[in-house]
Amino acid sequence: MKAMIDSSYIILSTIPVILSALGTGIGQGLIGKQALQSMIKQPSASNALSKLCIIGTAITETAAIMGVLISLLLINDANSIENIWSHYALIGIAFAMGISGFFAGIASSFPVIASCQSLARQPFLQGKILNIMLITQTLIMTPNIFGLLISLLIKGKMIETESFTQALQLLASGLSIGLGCIGPSIGLSLFAFAACSAIGINTKAYTKILTFTFICEAIIETPVIFSLLISLLIFTTTINPESILQGWQFLAGALCIGLSTISPGINSGKTAATAAIQIAHNLEMYSNLSKLTMLALAMIDSFTIYGLLISMIMILH
Secondary structure: OHHHHHHHHHHHHOHHHHHHHHHHHHHHHHHHHHHHHHHHHOHHHHHHHHHHHHHHHHHHHHHHHHHHHHHHHHHHOHHHOOOOOHHHHHHHHHHHHHHHHHHHHHHOOHHHHHHHHHHHHOHHHHHHHHHHHHHHHHHHOHHHHHHHHHHHHHHHHHOOOOOHHHHHHHHHHHHHHHHHHHHHHHHHHHHHHHHHHHHHHOHHHHHHHHHHHHHHHHHHOHHHHHHHHHHHHHHHOOOOOOOHHHHHHHHHHHHHHHHHOHHHHHHHHHHHHHHHHHHHHOHHHHHHHHHHHHHHHHHHHHHHHHHHHHHHHHHHO
């Protein structure tokens, strides 16, 4: 029995690095492909493209590095695990770190791809294009950082897990942030691609797009912040180890907030991305376009608030 527990623990411990590395590998492959295509299109910008590609690839690598860190920490604690309940916590970490790392690895490549295309069109705007790329890439990594935070919290508590209810509590905490990363990560990547492309379309749009980027990405990230709050709420809620129902309530709350963030996260990104391109083409309409976009994003995010309320009621009831 002990050998079975140890072997399954080791297998589950590798999931964070496997998924994170898979997403990062796909993202870096897309970056490399676009960089080569842009060099062929604009040979005079080869040095600038190489620099941009190296920086973008290094940031994308962050997701894989965090996945390696969590997997190493888990493997290091293998000898301390003596019961099967801790495996539920491992599944929670697989959701929190693995899913967030997979999507972050791919999503963080989108601004680099668009920046390579913009740099090929406007080789003299290297600094401005690089600034937008770095800002959007950094913000895209936020959901993955949230996943790392929750993974570390779960890891610190999983050795103490002694009941099915406690096991479901840790699993649900990881599930909430893991699912909550999907929609916002996709949405952030869609907007980042459009924002970086907009600079290549209209060189005069830089200042407006920069301001627009900070506001939109903060709103697009709101759903994953709600997921983080629910993850922390689940993790810190006092439980009755004998109440199996409470464990299922945790799981239901995690599914509720996690799934309710997917569509708003994606569609917020689509809306903001469309607005960014329109601003580049119609800079004189920036005020009207930005106001309408903020209103649309606020309405889209309201659906996540409904999920947040139901999740809180489910957890605290």
